Amino acid sequence: MGSHGDLPGNLPAETTSFVGRRRELSEARNRFLNARLVSLVGPGGVGKTRLSLRLGTQLRRNFPDGVWLVELAEVPEPALLAGAVLTALDLREQGAVDPAAALARHVKGRQLLLVFDNCEHLTRPVAQLTSELLKAGPDLRILATSREPLGLVEEHVVPVPPLELPDPYETDLARLGLNEAVQLFVERAGAASGHFGLTPDSRVPVVELCRRLDGIPLAIELAAVKTRAMSLEQIRSRLDQRFALLTQGSPAALPRHQTLEAAIAWSYELLDGDERRVLRQLSVFVGRFQVEDVEAVCLGAGSPAGAADVLFSLVDKSLVIRDRTAGAPCYRLHESMREFAHLRLLESGETEQVYARMAAHYAAKCGQFAAEGRYRLAGWLAWTEIEADNIRAVLDLLVRSGNPAAVDLSVSLVYFWITRATSEGARRFDALLARDEGIAHPWALFVRGFLAVLQNDADVALRALERGIDAARGSDGPLLAQLLAMASIAATMSADSVSARRHLQAAQRIVDRIDDVGAALMVHQAVAMNGFLDGDPAAVLAAAAPGASLSRSIGDEYSLVMMLLNHGFATLQLGRAGEAEQHFREALVLARELDDRVAQCYLLGGLGCCAARAREPRLAAQLFGAAESLQEEAGATLNAGIVRALTPAKATAAAMLGTARFAAETAAGRSLGRGAAVQLALHKKPAAAVGAVAPSGAGVTPTPLGRRELEVARLVAEGCTNKEIGARLFLSERTVESHVRNTLNKLGFSKRAQIAAWVSAGIP
Numbered sequence: 001m002g003s004h005g006d007l008p009g010n011l012p013a014e015t016t017s018f019v020g021r022r023r024e025l026s027e028a029r030n031r032f033l034n035a036r037l038v039s040l041v042g043p044g045g046v047g048k049t050r051l052s053l054r055l056g057t058q059l060r061r062n063f064p065d066g067v068w069l070v071e072l073a074e075v076p077e078p079a080l081l082a083g084a085v086l087t088a089l090d091l092r093e094q095g096a097v098d099p100a101a102a103l104a105r106h107v108k109g110r111q112l113l114l115v116f117d118n119c120e121h122l123t124r125p126v127a128q129l130t131s132e133l134l135k136a137g138p139d140l141r142i143l144a145t146s147r148e149p150l151g152l153v154e155e156h157v158v159p160v161p162p163l164e165l166p167d168p169y170e171t172d173l174a175r176l177g178l179n180e181a182v183q184l185f186v187e188r189a190g191a192a193s194g195h196f197g198l199t200p201d202s203r204v205p206v207v208e209l210c211r212r213l214d215g216i217p218l219a220i221e222l223a224a225v226k227t228r229a230m231s232l233e234q235i236r237s238r239l240d241q242r243f244a245l246l247t248q249g250s251p252a253a254l255p256r257h258q259t260l261e262a263a264i265a266w267s268y269e270l271l272d273g274d275e276r277r278v279l280r281q282l283s284v285f286v287g288r289f290q291v292e293d294v295e296a297v298c299l300g301a302g303s304p305a306g307a308a309d310v311l312f313s314l315v316d317k318s319l320v321i322r323d324r325t326a327g328a329p330c331y332r333l334h335e336s337m338r339e340f341a342h343l344r345l346l347e348s349g350e351t352e353q354v355y356a357r358m359a360a361h362y363a364a365k366c367g368q369f370a371a372e373g374r375y376r377l378a379g380w381l382a383w384t385e386i387e388a389d390n391i392r393a394v395l396d397l398l399v400r401s402g403n404p405a406a407v408d409l410s411v412s413l414v415y416f417w418i419t420r421a422t423s424e425g426a427r428r429f430d431a432l433l434a435r436d437e438g439i440a441h442p443w444a445l446f447v448r449g450f451l452a453v454l455q456n457d458a459d460v461a462l463r464a465l466e467r468g469i470d471a472a473r474g475s476d477g478p479l480l481a482q483l484l485a486m487a488s489i490a491a492t493m494s495a496d497s498v499s500a501r502r503h504l505q506a507a508q509r510i511v512d513r514i515d516d517v518g519a520a521l522m523v524h525q526a527v528a529m530n531g532f533l534d535g536d537p538a539a540v541l542a543a544a545a546p547g548a549s550l551s552r553s554i555g556d557e558y559s560l561v562m563m564l565l566n567h568g569f570a571t572l573q574l575g576r577a578g579e580a581e582q583h584f585r586e587a588l589v590l591a592r593e594l595d596d597r598v599a600q601c602y603l604l605g606g607l608g609c610c611a612a613r614a615r616e617p618r619l620a621a622q623l624f625g626a627a628e629s630l631q632e633e634a635g636a637t638l639n640a641g642i643v644r645a646l647t648p649a650k651a652t653a654a655a656m657l658g659t660a661r662f663a664a665e666t667a668a669g670r671s672l673g674r675g676a677a678v679q680l681a682l683h684k685k686p687a688a689a690v691g692a693v694a695p696s697g698a699g700v701t702p703t704p705l706g707r708r709e710l711e712v713a714r715l716v717a718e719g720c721t722n723k724e725i726g727a728r729l730f731l732s733e734r735t736v737e738s739h740v741r742n743t744l745n746k747l748g749f750s751k752r753a754q755i756a757a758w759v760s761a762g763i764p
Contacts, residue, residue: 007060007061007066008065008673009056009060009063010066010068010090011056011057011060011069011115012069014057016191017187018050018054019180019183019187020180020181020183024158025051025054025055025058027158028051028055028143028158029055029058029059031156031158033726033727035155035156036134036140036141036154037134037141037142037144037150037152037155037156038142038144038157038158039144039145039150039156040143040146040158040160041145041147041157041158041159042147042159042161042162043147044147044218044336045218046160046161046218047160048117048146048160049117049145050217051160052069052115052117052143053069053115056113056115056143059113060113062111062113062728062729063112063113063141065110065111066112066113067113067115068088068089068113068114069088069115069117070084070085070088070115070116070117071088071118072084072116072117072118072119072126073117073121074286074287074389076286076392076393076396078122078124078125080392081122081125081126081129082098082099082100082102082129083099083421083423085103085114085129086099086103089106091106091633092419092421092595092598092633093420093421093422093635094418094420094454094597094634094636095422095423095454095455095634095635095636095637096422096423096456096635097635100129102632102633102635103136104133105136105632105633107137107140108136108137109137109707110137110139110140111707111708112137112140112141113140113141113142113143114133114140114141114142115142115143115144115145116130116142116143116145117145118145118146118335119145119146120146120148123146126144126146127150127152130144130150130152134154139708161215162214162215163216163217164180164181164215165179165181165214166179166182166206166210168207168208170207173199173200176203176207177198179210181215181220182210184217184221184224185220185223185224186198186206188221188225189224189225192224192225192226193227193228196227205233208236209235209236218334218336219262219264222267222318225317225318226267226270238270261340264336264337264340265340268340268341268344271314275310275313275314275317277298277299277348277350278294278298278299278307278310278311278314279314279341280341280344280348281297281298281299281345281354282294282298282320282333282338282341283333283338283339283341283342283344283345284297284342284345284354284355285332285333285358286389286390286393287387287388287390288323288330288332288386288389288390289330289331289332289387290328290329290330290386290387291308291311291329293361293387294307294308295308296357296361297354298311298354315331319333321333321334328386330386358393358394359394359397359403359405362390362391362409363405363409365383365387366391366409366412366413367408367412369412369413369415370411370413374415374517374518374554374555374559375554375555376555377415377556377557377558377594378557378593378594381415381416384413385420388416388420391409399432402435404436406432407436407441410425410428410432410444410447411443411444411447413425414447414450417451418450418451419595422451422454422635423455425447425451426448426452426455429444429447429448429451432444433445433464440471441471442468442471442472442480442483443468443479445464445465445467445468445471445483446464446468446479446483448460448464449462449464449465449468449486449487450486452490453489453490454598456637456639458493459494461489461493462487462490462491462494465483465490469483469484469487477514478510478514478516478519480507480510481510481511481514481522481523482507482518482519482522484503484504484506484507484510485519485522485523485525485526486522487499488500488501488503488526488530489525489526489529489530492534493533493639500530504523504526504530507519507523508523517550517556520550521547521550521551524543524544524546524547524550525543525547525563525566526543527539527540527542527543528540528543528547528562528563528567529566531543531570532566532569533639533641535640535641535644537569537570537571537574538570540569541567541570541571543566544563544564544566544567544570545567547563548560548564548567551563557593557594558594560587560590561587561590561591561594561596564583564586564590565583565584565587565599565603567583568580568583568584568603569641569642569645571583572610572613572645573644573645577609577613580606581607581610581614584603584606584610585607585681587599587603588600588603588604588607588681589682591603592678597674598634598636600630600674601627601631601634602627602636602638603681604623604626604630604677605623605624605627605638605642605645605646606645607681608620608621608623608624608646608653609645609649611653611684612650612652612656613649615656616684617652617653617654617656617665618657618665619680619684620649620653621653621657621665621666621668622665622668622669622680623669623677623680623681624646624649624650624666624669625667625668625669625671626669626674626677626680626681627677628666628670629670629677630674630677633674708729708739709739709742711729712729712736712743713743713759714759715728716740716743717756722736722737722740723736740752743755
């Protein structure tokens with residue numbers, strides 16, 4: 001994922017001009033020269049998010065591993081915090097590793113800037129995670145936005161107050177136009193109406209509006225948008241009425257909060273009845289939403305189609321934001337707008353009905369996902385990535401109310417759990433099954449066992465699957481067959497060959513009597529996986545070949561990836577590396593489409609084995625390094641069959657390259673991004689080894705310097721002082737001095753001039 005050219009990161013593109021905040025931008029940039037944690041702190045609506053995005057954009061070239069925005073406003077509880085950061089970093093919670101531990105491993109050795117936006121409702125857990133990540137990653141920097149500081153010793157706070165108010169007695173338009181609040185109003189009004197400017201006639205009402213709105217950017221922008229249809233005098237008179245009404249309601253509230261609420265309330269009251277109703281009902285959506293969601297959940301002008309029309313009207317009025325970060329058209333509410341709208345929903349008496357419609361809508365959509373996911377998985381997974389926060393909100397609602405539909409909804413998300421959120425899925429099923437301990441939920445027990453198998457936890461898998469088998473006894477149908485087949489895999493993992501064989505035979509007897517694709521594929525997978533774990537390639541081929549054929553015929557891409565993976569490792573074990581490579585490459589293309597990170601990890605390793613067999617040791621070493629990096633990222637566990645293939649292949653590549661060069665090439669592979677690693681595997685063009693000098697006519701010779709030391713060395717060669725290097729790399733002068741000293745020691749030099757000469761001799 002990249003937000004600016006080839007630079008990694010996920011910062012969204014700016015859709016409107018950035019106005020003002022020169023002092024805050026400069027102060028925050030300067031703080032990062034000596035600080036690793038900077039917090040932008042101010043009240044709601046002052047533009048902390050927009051300021052953080054502009055700052056991240058300005059700093060992005062100082063962070064080669066990316067600037068990553070983590071939006072926390074939609075994270076409802078501390079348990080989901082680390083998973084939200086993983087998702088923002090385009091990582092997956094697919095393995096058994098704790099998400100916080102996976103994050104700590106990921107930031108180690110990387111030059112990242114994380115932007116934690118809207119921390120105020122999770123202050124303590126964000127502070128704890130921030131502290132852990134800063135300890136794990138010496139080159140990590142974190143920028144936080146919040147209504148209050150995180151309270152960490154290492155935190156540097158940059159206050160973000162409202163914009164400076166214009167002087168009501170200033171008559172010079174040029175000087176008045178330098179005021180940031182006036183600039184913002186004029187800029188947004190011009191964009192809204194197409195012809196607005198600061199004139200002698202508009203001077204007084206513009207200044208009064210900015211002052212009465214206390215310089216709060218959100219309030220100013222909401223007022224400026226109204227110039228599309230209203231004169232400045234009309235806006236000013238209506239705003240006066242709304243202030244008089246709202247400031248009497250809560251004398252305990254801070255004036256700025258009163259002002260912001262008044263500005264939103266004023267915009268809300270200008271809407272017609274249908275617009276107000278849809279806007280307040282939109283507040284049930286926790287994150288992004290799509291048109292079909294609005295049509296199902298919100299009642300517009302008498303029909304679902306009316307709700308969509310009203311949505312577009314609200315977008316045009318700048319009350320709903322068009323979210324352009326997803327592949328499909330979707331929308332969201334600004335945090336302050338959502339809070340306001342939800343209060344109006346609570347007052348309306350509609351809350352129960354709207355949440356009921358929301359639960360019914362997502363239950364139906366997830367049921368459709370369960371029915372169609374096997375055959376249209378990539379599209380449905382893309383849908384869940386947009387809707388995940390709303391689905392979680394519905395799940396939490398059902399769990400809190402004790403609604404048994406929570407189990408069915410969780411089961412219908414099986415493909416989401418196994419490819420996107422394995423640890424979260426396991427945690428949710430554990431809670432559901434513990435709550436309903438006396439109730440038989442065989443499908444839920446199957447999914448829980450499946451997740452445990454993916455996490456390489458045979459004991460948990462067997463407990464869940466044995467319970468599921470007992471609950472499904474008597475049905476003698478597809479579910480029992482799948483439970484038995486999955487239990488056979490878990491038994492093989494725990495070295496219980498007798499139970500594995502018994503379960504598999506029972507599953508096969510059922511499949512022989514029924515016509516069910518899912519059960520047949522699960523039995524094929526069990527036979528292949530058991531053979532793979534036991535080191536029996538003939539057994540693997542006997543099941544994987546027909547399993548792949550069946551998967552391909554029905555369009556089941558997830559099963560096809562698994563079958564091709566098993567088939568590839570079996571043919572590799574039999575010495576048919578060329579055939580194995582074909583299977584691995586086909587599977588890797590599919591795994592990339594599904595964004596299955598664990599499968600990609602295994603396949604990169606398999607293709608590394610093929611490269612070693614083909615006497616391409618550089619390619620092999622880089623693929624092994626890329627697989628190791630992805631294994632850590634995804635929290636994947638290598639099973640016995642994969643380890644059995646990787647160990648001799650790595651030894652072969654190391655023997656051909658030599659220990660030092662093998663290490664350098666492996667490091668080069670580890671430094672590749674996931675996309676680049678997949679491209680390397682599919683197109684077989686090895687990258688230059690990290691930190692290597694390549695003299696003419698020679699191979700790649702590893703340098704003893706780390707990445708940060710190399711950066712410092714290059715700047716030394718440019719003639720920069722330690723202070724100048726620190727400013728360029730956002731390091732303290734003392735840290736730069738330490739890097740220079742380490743570089744001199746590692747290279748056996750005594751002078752900076754020797755470092756410069758060494759760089760000039762050929763450091764890439």
